[in-house]
Amino acid sequence: MAKRAISYEEQEEFFDLVCSGLSLQRAATGSGVSVKAGTGWWRRSGLMSPVIQLGRDGGLPGSAPARVPDEPRPDGRPRQRRALTSEDRSAIAVALRCGCTYQEIGDLIGRDKSVIWREVNRNRGPDGSYWGPVAHRAAHERRRRPKQHKLARNPGLCRWIEDQMDDGWSPRLIGQVLRRDHPHESMNRVGHETIYQTLYVQGRGELRKDLHQQLSLKRNQRKPRGHNTRTTSPYAEAFKISDRPADVEDRAVPGHWEGDLIVGPASKSAIGTLVERSTRFTILLHLPGRHDAASVAEAMIREMSQLPEHLRRSITWDRGGELAEWQRIQLELATTVYFCDPRSPWQRGTNENTNRLLRHWFEKGTDLSIHTAEDLRRVADSLNRRPRPTLELQTPADRLAALLTNPSAA
Numbered sequence: 411m412a413k414r415a416i417s418y419e420e421q422e423e424f425f426d427l428v429c430s431g432l433s434l435q436r437a438a439t440g441s442g443v444s445v446k447a448g449t450g451w452w453r454r455s456g457l458m459s460p461v462i463q464l465g466r467d468g469g470l471p472g473s474a475p476a477r478v479p480d481e482p483r484p485d486g487r488p489r490q491r492r493a494l495t496s497e498d499r500s501a502i503a504v505a506l507r508c509g510c511t512y513q514e515i516g517d518l519i520g521r522d523k524s525v526i527w528r529e530v531n532r533n534r535g536p537d538g539s540y541w542g543p544v545a546h547r548a549a550h551e552r553r554r555r556p557k558q559h560k561l562a563r564n565p566g567l568c569r570w571i572e573d574q575m576d577d578g579w580s581p582r583l584i585g586q587v588l589r590r591d592h593p594h595e596s597m598n599r600v601g602h603e604t605i606y607q608t609l610y611v612q613g614r615g616e617l618r619k620d621l622h623q624q625l626s627l628k629r630n631q632r633k634p635r636g637h638n639t640r641t642t643s644p645y646a647e648a649f650k651i652s653d654r655p656a657d658v659e660d661r662a663v664p665g666h667w668e669g670d671l672i673v674g675p676a677s678k679s680a681i682g683t684l685v686e687r688s689t690r691f692t693i694l695l696h697l698p699g700r701h702d703a704a705s706v707a708e709a710m711i712r713e714m715s716q717l718p719e720h721l722r723r724s725i726t727w728d729r730g731g732e733l734a735e736w737q738r739i740q741l742e743l744a745t746t747v748y749f750c751d752p753r754s755p756w757q758r759g760t761n762e763n764t765n766r767l768l769r770h771w772f773e774k775g776t777d778l779s780i781h782t783a784e785d786l787r788r789v790a791d792s793l794n795r796r797p798r799p800t801l802e803l804q805t806p807a808d809r810l811a812a813l814l815t816n817p818s819a820a
Contacts, residue, residue, distance in 0.1 A: 422503070424448050426543040494521070494529060494549070500542035502526060560600055561608055561616035567598060568616050571605060575624040578770035579796065581605035586799050626766045649736075649748045651726060651757050658724060664688040664813055665723035668761035669710070671701060671732055672772055679778040680732075681786065682709055685764040686721070689809035690801065692764055692793050694786040698779055703734035711742050721813060724748060726758055767793060 420441050427437035428448075438448035494502075498519050505515045512523040512530075533545035561568050574584050581602035588599035609622045622629065657663040669684040682695025695709040714722050726748045727733045736747040750757040771789045772778055781789075794810075797803040 421451060422500075422541060422543065424451065425541045428452065428543075494525070494546075496542065496546040499529070499533075499545045499549075502529065503540050503542040503545070506530070506540055559608070559616060560597070560604065564597060567600070571600075572618055572621060575621055577792070578624070578767065580626065580767075581609075583797065583799060587797060587803065590803055624770065626769055649746065651748050651750050651754075654724065654726070654748050658687065658726075661688040663723070665721045666726070667714075667722070667724065668726045668758040669733075670728055670758065670761050670765060671697075671706075671730065672765055672768060672778065673701075674778040675775055681768075681772060681778050681781065682706055683761060683765055683768060684710070684714070684725070685761050686806075686810070687760050689806050689813065690760065690764070690798055691806040691810040692768075692790050694768075694790045696781075696783040696786050698783075701732055703732055706732045707735040707739050710739055714743055714745075718814070719744060721810075726750065726761075728755060728758060764793075 420443055424437050424441040424443060427440050428434060432440065434449050434452060435445050438445045441448070498521070501519050502515055505518060510518070512526040515526045516523040529545070530540055533548050534540040561571075571584055574587075575581075579587075584605065585600060585602040589601075592598040605617070608617050609625075654666075658666045664686060666687045667684050668687060669682065671680045671682055673680045680697050680701035682697055682701070684693040684695065685691065693713050695706065695713060697705055697709055699705065710725075722743055722745045724746045725739070725743075727736070728750045729752060733739070733747070733749075736749075739745070740747050755762055768789070771792075772781070791807075794807040795805050797805055801809060
C-alpha cells in the first residue's frame with residue numbers, strides 16, 4: 411500500500427499544537443498524522459535545543475506565546491512594530507516554501523529584508539526548515555527571564571575553565587582562546603566578563619567557589635578603580651631609561667630585556683625575573699641564599715650568557731640596590747643596562763605584568779627560598795608555553811625559537 415502524502419498544512423498544524431503545549435502524541439492525533447511521523451519531524455527540525463525544551467509529558471512547558479497581531483495605541487495611532495507576530499512568521503514560512511526572496515517577503519509583511527534574513531537564520535533548523543509556530547515559540551523562549559546562565563548549561567566547559575585557571579590562565583586569556591578555537595559554536599565559548607561574574611556574583615555556583623584564589627590578585631569581589639599605589643626605591647642615578655634607543659620602545663628589534671626581583675616576606679628570599687620585550691620570553695634567576703648585588707649579577711650572567719649576542723642588546727631595571735654591579739653585568743654580557751626613573755615601575759610594564767603572572771606559582775607572603783632551580787625551570791617553561799594575546803595567541807617559546815633558528819630576523 412502506498413504511503414499517504416502528508417500536506418504542508420498538516421505539518422504546520424502539528425508544530426502549532428506542540429508549541430501550544432500539547433505532547434507529541436496528542437499533537438500528532440490532533441493533526442491527523444502518526445506519532446512516528448510527528449516525532450521524526452520534531453527531531454529532524456533541530457529546533458528543540460538550546461532554546462526550546464520539552465516537558466516531562468512531551469509537550470512544551472510554560473505559557474504559550476501571544477498569537478494576536480499588534481494592537482493600535484489608545485489614541486488610535488498604530489503601534490511601532492518591534493517584534494514579529496505569529497502571523498508574520500506563518501507568512502514567512504509559506505513564502506519561503508514558495509521560493510520568495512527576503513525582499514519579497516519583507517514587502518509582503520511590511521518589514522525590511524534584513525529583519526527577514528535575521529529571523530530565518532535565527533530560527534531555522536539544521537536541515538534548513540523553517541516552521542512558523544516553532545519559530546514563534548523559540549522567539550518567545552528567548553525573551554523569557556530569568557535566563558539560565560550559559561556555564562550552567564555546559565558542565566564540560568566549566569571543568570575546562572577550571573583546569574586552565576588552575577594552571578594560571580587569566581579569564582581574559584581563556585575567553586580569547588575559546589573565541590579562537592570555537593568561532594562558530596557560541597555554546598562552547600564565554601567571555602572573560604562571564605567568568606568574572608560567575609566568580610564574583612553570589613548564587614551562580616557554576617565554577618568552584620575557591621577558584622578566585624587562582625586569580626592574580628586573589629580577590630573574591632571586585633575592587634573599584636582609582637586606588638593606585640606606587641613603590642619607591644631610592645637609588646643613585648646611572649643610565650636613564652630615556653637614553654634607550656627608540657627601537658626598544660616599539661619592540662621592533664628583539665634582544666631587549668626588562669628585569670626585577672620577586673621578593674618574599676621581610677625581603678628574606680627572592681627570585682630574579684627577566685622578560686624579553688618583543689617575544690615575552692621569561693628567564694628566572696635562582697637566588698637560594700642571598701639576593702644582594704653580587705648574587706644577582708652572578709645569576710644574571712650565568713643565565714643570559716647562554717643566549718646569542720643579538721638577543722642580549724640591553725637590560726632595563728628599576729632602582730633597587732640588587733643591581734649595583736651593573737657595570738660588571740655590562741662588561742661580561744656585552745650589553746647595556748638602563749634604569750627606570752624613581753617611582754616609575756610602569757616603565758618596565760612588560761616585566762611588571764610577567765611578575766603578576768608568576769605570582770600564580772610564587773604567592774605573596776610565601777618563602778621563595780624553598781623553590782629549587784628545577785622548580786624555576788618548570789615554571790618558566792609553563793609560562794613560556796602559554797598563548798599570549800599580545801602575540802596573537804602564539805607562545806613566547808615559539809617566538810624565541812624562531813629568532814634562534816633565523817638570526818637574520820633579529
